[in-house]
Amino acid sequence: MAQEGSDVDFELTEDQQLIRTAVAELSAKFDDQYWMEKDENHEFPTEFYDAFAQGGWLGITTPEEHGGQGFGITEASLLLEEVSASGAGMNGASSMHLTIFGMHPVIVHGSEEMKKENLPRVVNGELHVCFGVTEPGAGLDTTKITTFAKRDGSDYVVNGRKVWISKAQESEKILLLTRTAKFEDSPKKTDGLTLFFTDLDRDRVDIRPIRKMGRNAVTSNELFIDDLRIPEEHRVGEEGQGFKYILDGLNPERMLVASEALGLGRAALRRAVRYGNEREVFGRPIGMNQGLQFPLADSLARLDAAELVLRKATWLYDHGRPCAREANTAKYLCADAGFEAADRALQTHGGMGYSEEYHVARYFREARLLRIAPLSQEMVLNFLGEHVLGLPRSY
Amino acid sequence: MEWKLSGEQESYQQTLREWLVAVAGPEPVRAWFEAADPGPFNQRLLGDGWWGVGVTEDAGGQGGGVVELALTAEELGRAAAPSAAWLSSVLTVPATGRWGDTPSCWLTPAEGPPRVVDVAVDGDGLLTGTVPRVLGASSATSFVVAVRGASAVELRLVDDSDAVTIDLRKLLDRSRDVADVTLRGARSTLLEAGADAALADAASLSAVLVAADALGASQRMLDMTVAYSLQRRQFGVPIGSFQAVKHTAATMEVMVEASRSAVYFAAASIEGSDVDSRLHAAAVKAQVTADASIAADAALTVHGAIGYTWEYDLQLFYKRAKLDEYLCGDPHWWNEQIAIGLALA
CATH class of the missing domain: 1.20.140.10 (Butyryl-CoA Dehydrogenase, subunit A, domain 3)
Incomplete structure (x- = not known):
């Protein structure tokens, strides 16, 4: 690691380089055909997920005492970037995204029993988890959620609705954010939110997949929660402190999503370059046309620039420094650069780009997601405008 | 719906374009810029009969309408001709309903469309105040201004050059001119048009x-x-x-x-x-x-x-x-x- 006063160091560590190579090699075993079929059939990529579980990759950020490797966000972002860049895209990344870092609130704030019981199973891949925060009536205005957990003896009884819950269909457990005090009864709007890590009891939770544009190997769901009983032991940390617990994870989430967008852009660009070199029209490779070559070169430059901000963001986080500005910027730039690369890859392919056979159509659909999720580009600008530039809150 | 210019409009466009090539090529245009004097061009525009095209004959123009004005503006833009006086004069017609041989302009900042400005009006219609960056002011001999009167916004016409000071401002684009206009108790008359x-x-x-x-x-x-x-x-x-x-x-x-x-x-x-x-x-x-x-x-x-x-x-x-x-x-x-x-x- 860089010492105070030493040169800026752009080199990845030996471990990090190893992670890259190894993940790329493992991912390469699952080719575009595999992902195309999984996506078309709306089928969870179990073989892929299992291969990563067996390789021990799912615990990359989990502390060693709980069976993981205890690496930082930098390593986790390299992993997800390589997964995505292999062509696995968001289908591959989302299958493990929450396993990689979603358990952070449990690791930091959960009870010892909770950690002992769950973390080893998360790391070995057996326990699939999902993250239940967003609601139809609240969107990104998280403190306005209304899913309510009412005390009943030593239990809580939960009622409410969640939406856009990735992987809920495939998950055994959920990190569930609820209100234990209503918004209007809370002194501060961030008070009264309580986080649980509990079983997704199908008798009490109706899980309905949302039909959507892409990333179809991993579901996105609407949850209807009807008298779900949760024992006190499944509460993460203290009652009323849930907002704070999830806040910790937002910057890392932005960085990981940024890395997935970046990887997807790389995958798209690789395909575009290959096609530009192979495909001949008017007696020469189409990549010879400036109209095609320049946009691809431009995308390379934009992806490289976005990558630098991402690396800085994860470095700051792993060094315990403030990183909100960089995390948001990385998400913003990577999402745009990734989508633009996918769009241009599609354009390079012409009509073929529109067919599933060349895979760029799938990348395109998935890359579009990252300009919306986990938060829209506009919300990133809100953050930068208000909290970095010091302009008045605009929403 | 007619999606093309009439034959008459086309020939107007063509003739004006040729005239501008002959009269307002880059060389004379640059000379007018150097001298910071659009006067000679305005004189040619008037003398050769282009000045009043697009203003109805009733109002004192040579006939035609907004399409002809647009054609004129387009050609003037194509030549980078010093057209501030023409444009500012044309824009006053909705207020005065009249067209004359001498340029006029709205007393209003050029960066916006004509609007009500902070100029004080007394009981005798004498106006006092400064309006910055007025388009075409250096050529104008009369000024239209929208001011807050006793009970409502009033449109007033100023043609009292003794009480008006024009301070030319420099623009990066030398083909148009703006100036700060100061009125020191300038006489004005109320215009009839609704403000x-x-x-x-x-x-x-x-x-x-x-x-x-x-x-x-x-x-x-x-x-x-x-x-x-x-x-x-x-x-x-x-x-x-x-x-x-x-x-x-x-x-x-x-x-x-x-x-x-x-x-x-x-x-x-x-x-x-x-x-x-x-x-x-x-x-x-x-x-x-x-x-x-x-x-x-x-x-x-x-x-x-x-x-x-x-x-x-x-x-x-x-x-x-x-x-x-x-x-x-x-x-x-x-x-x-x-x-x-x-x-x-």
């Missing part, structure tokens, strides 16, 4: 005519860009054979064509008092002048360093287009007017 309607009509007219001006400048820059890309050789071929250059020119062409359709349509819409004419005017000001500004940058890029020089004429049209973007309200302001008309929150 709200006159201001709104003048605003819409300014939007269409500045857009037409930008269209003319864009067309000229496109022509120059195509010619230069064929003439200039690099790596043994004309730079126009590079797709990046070719596509840039094609994109300019698309902007120019779209702008032309929109400008003529908006002009006809105002002329025909279409219920949506204000919207049409706002749309062309917002769209066309923004596109012209982009086209100017594209033209400069294709020209490379030569386009950046004083000697090369591109700078005349580049600056013309850049000022048109802001003159009489920038695209942002006009988009805001469109947004107000939509039922948005």
Whole structure:
């Protein structure tokens, strides 16, 4: 690691380089055909997920005492970037995204029993988890959620609705954010939110997949929660402190999503370059046309620039420094650069780009997601405008 | 719906263009700029009979309407001719209902459409105050001003040159001029026209005519860009054979064509008092002048360093287009007017 006063160091560590190579090699075993079929059939990529579980990759950020490797966000972002860049895209990344870092609130704030019981199973891949925060009536205005957990003896009884819950269909457990005090009864709007890590009891939770544009190997769901009983032991940390617990994870989430967008852009660009070199029209490779070559070169430059901000963001986080500005910027730039690369890859392919056979159509659909999720580009600008530039809150 | 100019309009356009080539080529234009005196050009415009085209005969003009005015503005833009006096005079017609041989202008800042200004009026109609950056003020002999009167906004006409001071400001675009105008108890007479309607009509007219001006400048820059890309050789071929250059020119062409359709349509819409004419005017000001500004940058890029020089004429049209973007309200302001008309929150 860089010492105070030493040169800026752009080199990845030996471990990090190893992670890259190894993940790329493992991912390469699952080719575009595999992902195309999984996506078309709306089928969870179990073989892929299992291969990563067996390789021990799912615990990359989990502390060693709980069976993981205890690496930082930098390593986790390299992993997800390589997964995505292999062509696995968001289908591959989302299958493990929450396993990689979603358990952070449990690791930091959960009870010892909770950690002992769950973390080893998360790391070995057996326990699939999902993250239940967003609601139809609240969107990104998280403190306005209304899913309510009412005390009943030593239990809580939960009622409410969640939406856009990735992987809920495939998950055994959920990190569930609820209100234990209503918004209007809370002194501060961030008070009264309580986080649980509990079983997704199908008798009490109706899980309905949302039909959507892409990333179809991993579901996105609407949850209807009807008298779900949760024992006190499944509460993460203290009652009323849930907002704070999830806040910790937002910057890392932005960085990981940024890395997935970046990887997807790389995958798209690789395909575009290959096609530009192979495909001949008017007696020469189409990549010879400036109209095609320049946009691809431009995308390379934009992806490289976005990558630098991402690396800085994860470095700051792993060094315990403030990183909100960089995390948001990385998400913003990577999402745009990734989508633009996918769009241009599609354009390079012409009509073929529109067919599933060349895979760029799938990348395109998935890359579009990252300009919306986990938060829209506009919300990133809100953050930068208000909290970095010091302009008045605009929403 | 008629989607083309009449034969008469076409021949007007053609004749005016030829006249401008003969009278207002780059050399005389540059000379007028150097002298900071648009007077000689205004005199030619009047003397050769172009001055009153587009103003009805009833009002003292030579007939024709807003389409003819738009055609005139377009050609003046294409020539980068010093047209501030003509434009500012035309914009006063909705207020005065009259047209004369001497230039006039609204006392209003050039960066917006005509509006009510902070000029004090006393019981005798004497006006006091300063209005900054008034378009065409250096040539004007009479001024229209919208002021807050005792009970309502009033339109007043000032022709008291002794009580008016004109301080010329320097613009990057030398083909137009603005000045700060100070009134020191200047005599004025009340105009009969309703202030709200006159201001709104003048605003819409300014939007269409500045857009037409930008269209003319864009067309000229496109022509120059195509010619230069064929003439200039690099790596043994004309730079126009590079797709990046070719596509840039094609994109300019698309902007120019779209702008032309929109400008003529908006002009006809105002002329025909279409219920949506204000919207049409706002749309062309917002769209066309923004596109012209982009086209100017594209033209400069294709020209490379030569386009950046004083000697090369591109700078005349580049600056013309850049000022048109802001003159009489920038695209942002006009988009805001469109947004107000939509039922948005």
